[in-house]
Amino acid sequence: MDKIEEKELWPEEKSLMKAEISRRKFITSATLAALGLAMTPYATLAAAPSNKPVNFASFVEINTTINGQNMKMKLDPRTSLLDLLREQLGLTGSKKGCNQGACGACTVHMGKDRINSCLTLAAQIDGKEVTTIEGIGSETEFHPIQVAFMEHDGYQCGYCTPGQIMSAIKVLEEDHAGSDAEIREWMSGNICRCGAYKGIVEAVKSVRDETYDKKLIKRTQQKVS
Amino acid sequence: MNPFQYSKAKSADAAINGYMEHDNTAYLAGGTNLVDRIRRDVTHPDYLIDVSELPFSKIEKIEGGLRLGAMASNSDTADDENVKNDYPIVSEAILLGATDQLRNKATNGGNLMQRTRCSYYMSPHFACNKREPGSGCDAIDGHNRILSVLGTSEKCIASYPSDMCTALAALDAVVQIQTPNGGKRSLPLVDFRRLPGDSPEIDTNLKEGELITSIDLPESSKAFAKASHYLKVRDRHSYAFALVSVAAALVMENNMIKDARMALGSVAAKPWRDQEAEAMFIGKKPSRELFEKIAEKTMEGAKGYGENDFKIELGKRAIVKAFMKVAGLS
Structure with missing residues (x-):
């Protein structure tokens, strides 16, 4: 790894060398490339710190x-x-x-x-x-879509869930929940890495059809302060 | 993120004056592209003038056509009854782009100003003549799968991904502009964006301080409403930039093609129209053979750069597929 022929390198690797980025960072990048991972170049390196102070007057x-x-x-x-x-x-x-x-x-x-x-x-x-x-919802009651997500396992880790729920509310309000395909299209701006999409579609449909469990609307859990 | 100053413009005149008075200024509308670029240190304006609340958010009938306000959101434009009925591919194209969250925020004027999605442009660590003139182009020998095959130069092969503008270009839309001296001018949308040539850093033919006020669709383009289609080819079924897109439109008379429009997206730095290719439709009976011949002609000057070689064949097939559908043959 000490000597690398220039012609073997991708342009981004040449640029990294040109920019005299530390050898360690370069090897990481080269390894990523060797592993065939798409080099989304911008994702890995933070922007250089600015030398300008923030002007509070602005x-x-x-x-x-x-x-x-x-x-x-x-x-x-x-x-x-x-x-x-x-x-x-x-x-x-x-x-x-x-x-x-x-x-x-x-x-x-x-x-x-x-x-x-x-x-x-x-x-x-x-x-x-x-x-x-x-x-969304209130201190005593859930919003129907929150109940539906719980009922239909519309999540696994839950990280994307607030965004999914905020989108689902609008998809239903704006009448874009006519079919599974339509729900999937209009929910496509919300990515779920756990892949709970099937549950999410079921949850949206159950609110559309009002088949979610209305008994679950009341919040019984104690509020965590 | 570099510090910048921000002010909200109360009128178009105030916005333009503010632009001319300060150095290194940018207009901010929906921000879906600009904020992302500022955060990634690709663009670093010192001053942002928010034009999103200027009174250009209407979509209204005017003499000679339909006016799409520059500050109307992409969502409101796609939903508009006149757009849907008279210029349906504009609505189709918008709805095939981005997501509802982005379309709600993104404006029509902003869409015209959207910059390329080339990864090398979007990363300040690599050479890019568009971002930093004279630094070189890492894309030409690099991962260029999504980049241009038509109208490229040795300096830049960036592509322009807008679906909306591809449809607008096909329908002869005209961009209305307010100039710093208080005047107005207009530019055909197809000439609004520039090919890279020797100065890829300049995306559009807007001059310093000029502000887009609307995009007008001509009455005459309503003739294409009955037979038109926007075909978008992409890596996944929803929420992805086009690899190739085709805005296809015909006017039929006695089973013959009376008029035709064709614009390609994501294959060049601007929506691609080829008037010689369009002329080949006129007076002919629609058929696969005819569309194949036109597709060959359209991609005749195309040049691949390795990873994006496939776009040449894909472009031809997309043209044929789109027109087969418009002609009712598929």
Whole structure:
């Protein structure tokens, strides 16, 4: 591995050498390539730290409603809606999966629509209403789709579930649950690595057909504080 | 993420003035592409001007056609009754792209400004003439499976993935633009984006500070509503960028083709129209042989770069398949 002929290398490997990235990192990349793993180059290396300090004077003031609560705040304009929810407001139900709009774990409702909160700058929710998974159902009752997910095993690890539920609510509201194929198409922005798709489709159908177990709606568990 | 300043524009004039007053500025609409690029350090604007709340969100009939507001969401555009009835491939194409979450946020104007999905462009650690002019192109000898086979240059083989714009290009849409001196101008959508040539860093023919206000569909393109189809070929059944797409549309008269439109997506840096190929449809009886001949002509100048060689044959087959369906022969 000490001496590698240039011609044997993929261009990204040449670039890595050119960029004098440490030998260790290079070998990791070369090994990934040798293993045939698709080199999604951007995913592995963090962006270089900026030398510019954040200018507090450039913070943005927003006025917004989250889960029915009106609030005013000042933000670093770079803050994503997802980071605002999770890191500053304690609403950790929305999950950070890919942070690039590819997995749907961060799905929330803004106004009438579902959106990816990771690709939304928090500054853009000024004057808007946002609902997260915490704003679904109530302290005493589950939302029907939450019951349906439990009943039909619409999850395994549960990480994607808040996003799945936020999407499922809109799929049902917007009448895109006509057939299994239609449900799968309109839920395709929510990836489940455990592969619980079959259960998810069943859960959506059971709310559509109102066949979910209504006895389960009442929350009996004690609230964890 | 590099720090940037943010302000929400209250009017188009204020947005343009703000753009011209600051250095290294970008307009922000839905943000589904721009925010991702900023986060990955591919783009680093110092100033963002949020244009998403400018009054360009309507879809309305105008003299001579239908106006799609630049700030209307892709979802609202696909759902619009006039779009569905009179320009159905626009709706089809939008709904085959991205996901509902993204389409709700993404705007029509933003879709025109979407940049390539080339992995080398999206990674600041590799050479890319589009991201960093003069640095070279790692894609040409690299993993270029999703990249262009038509209109490429030695500097860049990036492809443009928009489904919506492929359909809009086929239907002769026109982009309406407000300019910094307070004027207005328009550009045919098919000429809005540029081929890479020697300056792949410039994606579009928009000039500094110019703002897209709408995309207009001409009345005359309604004639294609009865026989049109958007075929998208991709690696998985939903939520994937196209490898090749075809916007296909015909006007039939007495079993003969009276008029035809064809635009290809994801094979070039812009929606690909070939007017010589389109002329070959006119006055002919639709048949597989005719479509095969036209497909050959369309891909005649195509050049593969290794991993993407298959796109040339795939492009031909996609053209034939799309038109067989439009002509009711499949």
